[in-house]
Amino acid sequence: MAYSNKVLDHYNNPRNVGSLDKNDPNVGTGMVGAPECGDVMKLQVKVNPETGVIEDAKFKTFGCGSAIASSSLATEWLYGKTVDEALQIKNTDIVNELSLPPVKIHCSVLAEDAIKAAIQDYKKKAVTKTEAVASK
């Protein structure tokens, strides 16, 4: 199978590889997929609690080249977006940007799920934090 140049570029030079402190209240972590399915993505965002803007995003992915590229691209797009803007990212945007073939669409779906999971995790933490403050 031939890969698009953009997939190859992300595979060869993945952006924002790494991990953020998952215990940090401003960090949201999303982990989607399963090893037996052949792909697992971990995507993390660090949000400025004052502005709601994503200031850092990191990923690690076990999966094929298209899965790696999809998650790498996702972290790139997350930088500077508010959490609500981030939720607008659609898997089809990733498919178009990376020119993914039909058999690789599930990689983009996984990336969208990872973004949603990370932001949900952040929001859950923010609520718990507010509740903790309120109960004091």
Next chain:
Amino acid sequence: MKLPIYMDNHATTPMDPRVFEAMKPYFMEVFGNAASRNHSFGWQAEEAVEKSRKQIADLIGATSKEIVFTSGSTESNNLALKGVAEMYAEKGNHIITAATEHKAILDTCKRLEKHGIRVTYLPVQTNGLVDLEMLKEAITDKTILVSIMYANNEIGVIQPIAEIGKIAKAKGVLVHTDATQAVGKIPVNVIKDNIDLMSISAHKMYGPKGSGALYVRRKSPRVQITAQMDGGGHERGMRSGTLAIPGIVGLGEACAICQVEMPEESKRMAYLRDKLKAKLEAELDEVYVNGTMEHRLPNNLNISFAYVEGESLLMGINDIAVSSGSACTSATLEPSYVLKALGAGDDLAHSSIRFGIGRFNTEEEVDYVAAKVIDVVKKLRELSPLYEMAKEGIDLSKVQWAAH
């Protein structure tokens, strides 16, 4: 050293130039039909066919009359299974095979099942070998054929064919073996190994594609098969169709070369394979060889690099041609059924790479491949959330994954 490096010799092998030279005259100069009995054009073609038959027979301990030419192992497998099922229909309707067989066997069995044949698919042990006790128990008075491959195309594991043959023979059951990967690589002898029918392919032993043979035993017992292709009654009525002389000459020459060079060549293959394995294991943790090393083709290494997905690894070693059991590299999006049959777990199937070393690989190439694979695996593990979790001491089998 020239890139890319071809190390996928279980898929196919490059032609040996000596084989090509032997074939050359049979395209233009000697073009006759081997079935033409009344002129020299036919006689010359027939002579070439008989020479090839003898070369093949010599390599496997058979006689010339027991060799039926086909288009390759897929056809040989189809002819053996369907031909026996039809010929021995009155005797019984049960065939025994194994879960790790090639699709040319499994899908033929599926087809036969639609026509009233009962098929037992024996599971294999974690080392890839068939359990002989299970085989014994599976044989019934309706069993007409046991078909177990000689050596596996993915993991290179060599089945105990001689013992399988002994068990089957004791119960009067015929034995077929798909020896596509074995013939020419390791000693195969149809007498010692108690084989009644055997599939052979030219392009797995440095011969041309589109050429193969089926060995059909003539004595004790005399095996009969029903032809699956109707026509001029060639090949003693078992396989009609004008013989494809160049391919047949190529198969014969490939066998003759293997017979002479096998002792040396298999030693060299094992040396290179073992060197590759040792280098990978020295530099990388958590690598797992799939299938037993004890009973294995000398040129095969099938190995899983835990926490790294196979297709992404292939992408990183794009100047090396190997294959993976990963779902992402298959048309069906399912990981290798052979590795699944070993019970290795789908995750390790996704992480597997098959190296198939061949006659034309050099030690320099093996060194290059080892270094490159090590480099890319390390890089991908840096990228792998699973490797990170494992290093943190998390038991991945206990994690609740959001399967999709």
